[in-house]
Structures are given as C-alpha cells and as structure tokens.
Amino acid sequence: MVIMFCGHADFQKNERLEFELISVLDKCIEKESCELIFGGYGNFDLFAFHCGLKLKQLNKKTKLTLVIPYVDAKHLPLSLKSQMGLYDEIVYPSQENVPYRYAILMRNKWMVERADFVIAFIDHGWGGAYQTYLYAKKKMKPILNLAETDSVFF
Numbered sequence: 001m002v003i004m005f006c007g008h009a010d011f012q013k014n015e016r017l018e019f020e021l022i023s024v025l026d027k028c029i030e031k032e033s034c035e036l037i038f039g040g041y042g043n044f045d046l047f048a049f050h051c052g053l054k055l056k057q058l059n060k061k062t063k064l065t066l067v068i069p070y071v072d073a074k075h076l077p078l079s080l081k082s083q084m085g086l087y088d089e090i091v092y093p094s095q096e097n098v099p100y101r102y103a104i105l106m107r108n109k110w111m112v113e114r115a116d117f118v119i120a121f122i123d124h125g126w127g128g129a130y131q132t133y134l135y136a137k138k139k140m141k142p143i144l145n146l147a148e149t150d151s152v153f154f
Contacts, residue, residue, distance in 0.1 A: 001028055004037045004111045006132040007044025007121035007146075017121075017146055021051045024119065024144060026059070033061040037091075037111055040066050040083070041104070044121050044129070053086065065089045069107035070100075108132040112139055123147035 003025070028034055036052045039045050049064070056062040066087040084090060093110040095103060105128065112118065118136045122129060122145050136143055 001032055001116045002035045002037060002114055003028060003117045003119060004115035005045060005048035005119050006039070006108065006111075006129045006136070007042070007048070008123065008127060008129045009042030009044070011042065011044035011047060011121050013043070013047045018047070018051055020146060021048065021119065022055055025051065025055050025062075028117065029055065029059050029061055033063070035063040035065055037065045037067055037114065038087075039104070039108065039111065040068070042129070048119070049083070049086075063088045065091055067091050067093065067107055067111055069095075069103040071096075104128060105131065109135055112136045112141060115141055117141070118143045119146065120144070121146045 025034070025036070038049050038052070040049070052062065052064050056064060064087045066084065066089070068090060071092050093107055095106050095110075098106045108128065108131075112132060112135050115136070118133075118141050120129070120133050120136075120143055122133045124130065133143070133145070
C-alpha cells in the first residue's frame with residue numbers, strides 16, 4: 001500500500017492529531033507493508049514525516065519516500081536538505097519539461113496517481129494542498145481528511 005500526505009503549510013500540530021495519524025498508519029500497516037510518500041514542504045508534510053519516523057521505529061515494514069519536485073538541490077528548502085538522509089528513498093518524477101513554477105503541482109499529481117490512500121489536513125479552500133486534495137477526489141482516491149474528523153474511523 002502506498003500512502004501519500006497533503007496538507008497546508010500553515011498547519012499547527014497537536015498531540016491528538018499525532019495520535020490519530022499514527023493510529024491510522026498503524027492500522028494500514030498491520031495488514032501489509034507500506035510506503036509512505038512525502039512532499040517535504042510545509043508544516044503538515046513535516047508533521048506527517050515525523051509521525052512516519054515514529055511508526056517506522058515500531059514497524060520495520062514501513063518505507064519512507066521523499067518525492068522532490070526539482071532535480072537540483074538549490075531549489076530545495078534548507079530544512080528539507082537537512083532531513084534527506086532520514087528517508088529510505090528519494091524520488092524525482094521525470095518532469096524535465098515542466099516549467100519551474102509548475103514543478104510542485106506536477107509532483108503532487110504524480111504522487112496522487114501513485115497513491116492507494118491519501119491522508120490530508122485540508123481546512124480551507126485555497127492553496128496547493130487544496131488543489132492536490134481536489135485532484136485526489138477527482139481521481140476517486142480514498143481520502144482521510146484529518147481536519148474533518150473528531151476521531152479515527154478505523
């Protein structure tokens with residue numbers, strides 16, 4: 001199973017959401033091995049990655065994959081560069097002909113196409129995370145929006 005994450009850059013983490021996310025991931029992984037794919041930008045991506053790291057300590061069947069939008073490291077944020085060694089794999093979807101300003105959008109679409117399940121935190125209707133969420137809905141991917149739940153439904 002491949003699980004991807006999308007959420008707002010201004011996301012604010014809390015212990016309840018961390019517990020819920022780790023619980024959801026644990027339920028998914030108990031059935032089979034799992035690859036978690038991350039975009040690596042913004043607070044929600046960072047939050048999801050840290051939850052993935054915690055889960056990996058408990059379950060070795062978890063693979064953590066970073067999907068980068070640019071092949072050149074100069075366009076990656078410094079915070080992301082410092083964490084790159086913590087991922088099991090770093091993937092660059094072939095998008096050489098994509099203009100720089102569309103690279104993240106195209107990378108996000110690539111991630112949706114590859115995902116079996118999307119975990120999101122979408123609480124407003126604008127921005128790149130929201131566009132990715134809409135694309136996942138259009139592709140009829142199963143989605144859990146943590147912003148809409150009071151508890152885990154698994």
